[in-house]
Amino acid sequence: AQSVTQLDSQVPVFEEAPVELRCNYSSSVSVYLFWYVQYPNQGLQLLLKYLSGSTLVKGINGFEAEFNKSQTSFHLRKPSVHISDTAEYFCAVSDVAGTALIFGKGTTLSVSS
Amino acid sequence: ETGVTQTPRHLVMGMTNKKSLKCEQHLGHNAMYWYKQSAKKPLELMFVYSLEERVENNSVPSRFSPECPNSSHLFLHLHTLQPEDSALYLCASSQGGPGNTIYFGEGSWLTVV
Helix, strand or coil, X not given: CCEEEXXXXXXXXXXXXXXXXXXXXXXXXXXXXXXXXXXXXXXEEEEEEECCCCCEEECHHHCEEEEECCCCEEEEEECCCCHHHCEEEEEEEEECCCCCCEXXXXXXXXXXX | CCCEEEECCEEEECCCCEEEEEEEECCCCCEXXXXXXXXXXXXXXXXXXXXXXXXXXXXXXXXXXXXXXXXXXXXXXXXXXXXXXXXXXXXXXXXXXXXXXXXXXXXXXXXEC
């Protein structure tokens, strides 16, 4: 079975600063990895996903993530955040035969001016 | 993203009531999901339907009863709930298969009193 650990429950940053949201996964088989974002009072929206190929994945809104198989990590990064990036971010995993995603507990990103 | 629509957005019900949550997807997908989102906990997968057949039921109490009459509609029937069942219930859909993006609705906020 797979599991996901998001290492930080809250990350406060100032506007225009870089940010990294950390995600580690546990699985005995090959996996697919996802980052979703949830803005207040909304559902989840896909930011990016890793299926195969290049380990650096670029997503929407300037976010990117790097798949590191040896570290079993899939950290999300953005070089310069905006106030509008304030939201809850979820890392998720499924195996190559999976029917659904398994999510981490989420990281609250708070961007202030 | 208005591809997955959930109604009602807010529901307050007593422990002896019977109510239903409705979900409709306009994306032509063949798989639909119910997730439960509680504060400080990971999103919990409740039910998965693929081609209108239930393929996964993660030990959900029988007071929650799903129904998938066709590939576009999904219901969650609620009966004799407990206060701890108060949460955000998220419906989602995807084109079934590992690695495919799951699209979420905005959720139904349920309060059990």
